[in-house]
Amino acid sequence: MNKLSTKDFLGLKGYTKNELEGILDLATAMKQGDDRNEYLKGKFMGMLFNSASTRTRVSFQVGAKSLGGHMEYYHKDVLQLSRGETIRDTATVLGKYLDGLVVRYYDMQQYGFGRASLNEIAKHAGIPIINALDDKEHPCQVMADILTLREKFGEDYKKKNIVLTWGYSRYQKSPGVPHSFLTAAAALGMNIKVVNPKGFDLDEEFRCHAEEMKKTSGASISYSNDLTEASADADVIYVKSYKSLTMSSEEDLKVREELRNDWMISDQHFAVARPEALFMNCMPFIRGEQVTAAVADHPRSIVYDEAENRLHVQKAIMASIL
Numbered sequence: 001m002n003k004l005s006t007k008d009f010l011g012l013k014g015y016t017k018n019e020l021e022g023i024l025d026l027a028t029a030m031k032q033g034d035d036r037n038e039y040l041k042g043k044f045m046g047m048l049f050n051s052a053s054t055r056t057r058v059s060f061q062v063g064a065k066s067l068g069g070h071m072e073y074y075h076k077d078v079l080q081l082s083r084g085e086t087i088r089d090t091a092t093v094l095g096k097y098l099d100g101l102v103v104r105y106y107d108m109q110q111y112g113f114g115r116a117s118l119n120e121i122a123k124h125a126g127i128p129i130i131n132a133l134d135d136k137e138h139p140c141q142v143m144a145d146i147l148t149l150r151e152k153f154g155e156d157y158k159k160k161n162i163v164l165t166w167g168y169s170r171y172q173k174s175p176g177v178p179h180s181f182l183t184a185a186a187a188l189g190m191n192i193k194v195v196n197p198k199g200f201d202l203d204e205e206f207r208c209h210a211e212e213m214k215k216t217s218g219a220s221i222s223y224s225n226d227l228t229e230a231s232a233d234a235d236v237i238y239v240k241s242y243k244s245l246t247m248s249s250e251e252d253l254k255v256r257e258e259l260r261n262d263w264m265i266s267d268q269h270f271a272v273a274r275p276e277a278l279f280m281n282c283m284p285f286i287r288g289e290q291v292t293a294a295v296a297d298h299p300r301s302i303v304y305d306e307a308e309n310r311l312h313v314q315k316a317i318m319a320s321i322l
């Protein structure tokens with residue numbers, strides 16, 4: 001098994017194609033039953049969260065246990081963090097007890113909604129940290145998504161036309177999935193179109209990184225504001241909501257409401273896509289917001305496969321850094 005080159009798994013930037021494919025290969029082997037190796041035997045891990053989670057929380061807990069380890073969940077409210085203890089002190093202390101920590105936590109008072117909280121934890125904990133979603137990336141989700149594509153299409157998944165698009169949501173507003181998807185696609189040599197309304201562009205930092213990566217990987221990456229045109233000949237349509245990086249929250253909400261119907265994935269988009277085209281979403285979603293119920297519940301929808309693969313890919317990630 002290949003160990004990753006980093007102590008932490010905070011985002012996908014910085015990993016080589018071989019490292020990412022190593023995680024996918026290990027996840028596939030584990031899914032096929034090869035978890036007899038108790039990679040986490042004797043390891044005691046924790047999860048530090050301050051927001052809701054179904055897939056991430058349960059799949060990490062089950063995954064750690066199935067590899068012979070132990071995983072406990074700590075919501076901020078049960079720790080002294082909720083009474084003002086600093087991230088630095090919390091991370092330093094947790095690092096004395098645990099062998100690894102899975103984090104979906106923002107300290108709004110000290111650091112705001114951003115990666116700074118995660119970086120502070122990684123700096124002081126002294127143990128491997130896994131990003132379970134922050135304002136920049138959702139690397140575990142995207143590795144599960146790529147594993148799902150590889151299962152559906154074999155190695156040809158790199159040649160498929162993948163539309164990564166924006167969708168309305170009242171609640172889900174992180175560009176974590178699109179940023180990590182763009183990064184993985186650029187490293188692995190995939191073929192994607194990023195399609196979003198004007199004003200909802202992805203971070204320049206991620207777009208520039210992808211441009212650099214594609215020079216060696218052979219990835220094809222393009223950007224558009226026209227969903228119907230981009231859907232033509234698509235093999236996959238992946239929708240994920242995220243907020244504008246420049247508008248204030250109130251303005252952003254108003255603009256998103258106005259865009260809602262024009263950007264909801266429906267049969268109209270699959271009518272111009274390739275006949276066997278698949279629908280993807282990281283979940284959770286609300287039928288009638290990012291996607292119609294007809295598409296979400298159609299056999300072309302592989303959302304439950306993506307959710308299942310969270311388990312297998314995260315086992316591989318834990319085994320690769322611990």
Ligand code: CP
Nearest residue numbers: 053054055056282283
């Ligand atoms: N996709 C995802 O991260 O789901 P949860 O928020 O339920 O963990």
